Amino acid sequence: GAGVSQTPSNKVTEKGKYVELRCDPISGHTALYWYRQSLGQGPEFLIYFQGTGAADDSGLPNDRFFAVRPEGSVSTLKIQRTERGDSAVYLCASSPSNSRVDNEQFFGPGTRLTVL
Amino acid sequence: GDSVTQMEGPVTLSEEAFLTINCTYTATGYPSLFWYVQYPGEGLQLLLKATKADDKGSNKGFEATYRKETTSFHLEKGSVQVSDSAVYFCALSLTNAGGTSYGKLTFGQGTILTVHP
Numbered sequence: 001g002a003g004v005s006q007t008p009s010n011k012v013t014e015k016g017k018y019v020e021l022r023c024d025p026i027s028g029h030t031a032l033y034w035y036r037q038s039l040g041q042g043p044e045f046l047i048y049f050q051g052t053g054a055a056d057d058s059g060l061p062n063d064r065f066f067a068v069r070p071e072g073s074v075s076t077l078k079i080q081r082t083e084r085g086d087s088a089v090y091l092c093a094s095s096p097s098n099s100r101v102d103n104e105q106f107f108g109p110g111t112r113l114t115v116l
Numbered sequence: 117g118d119s120v121t122q123m124e125g126p127v128t129l130s131e132e133a134f135l136t137i138n139c140t141y142t143a144t145g146y147p148s149l150f151w152y153v154q155y156p157g158e159g160l161q162l163l164l165k166a167t168k169a170d171d172k173g174s175n176k177g178f179e180a181t182y183r184k185e186t187t188s189f190h191l192e193k194g195s196v197q198v199s200d201s202a203v204y205f206c207a208l209s210l211t212n213a214g215g216t217s218y219g220k221l222t223f224g225q226g227t228i229l230t231v232h233p
Contacts, residue, residue, distance in 0.1 A: 033220065044223070091159075091160070093160075
């Protein structure tokens, strides 16, 4: 079956612009996660949705970052007034739920964001 | 806070050599431990996992044992292949006493493995 998909695969924008990054999780997965991976580093947690609601947004770096999942499926990560330091690969992952201790997260290919 | 530390890389080996990638963690509560792998041009994939002390995770010839006394989860493989060349990430996920996950993964910085023929 289809895995997690993310669009666009690459996004180049100018400092100060607004961007949206989209994630399509695996069908039926209720849990959805966003991570940010800078060059040479491991992914860092941003936000986690269980269904439509954000269960944990403690990783969002500041109020320029926002994410939604209005129908409990597709999610959009929104970044306002982008800064050069926002350049990274943004990863999305989904899992069937969060209830099992050993739930595997299935990752998408990522969106590479470059802020000039 | 919770954290994962991996041995610094990159690691370069010849085919059929023995592999160890060290991973230690700091966590409150009851962590589950994971190794994820990222092959060139592909997304992160779960390689193996262990959910409680002394559990051994294994897959594709790789093994890792959850050592609570040393807070470690070292990855090993007895004989690596060229196809094992990838970036390996150790990660943890916290759970409550009832075993329900808090959701997020905390990753180490990754170790690049290159295997030469």
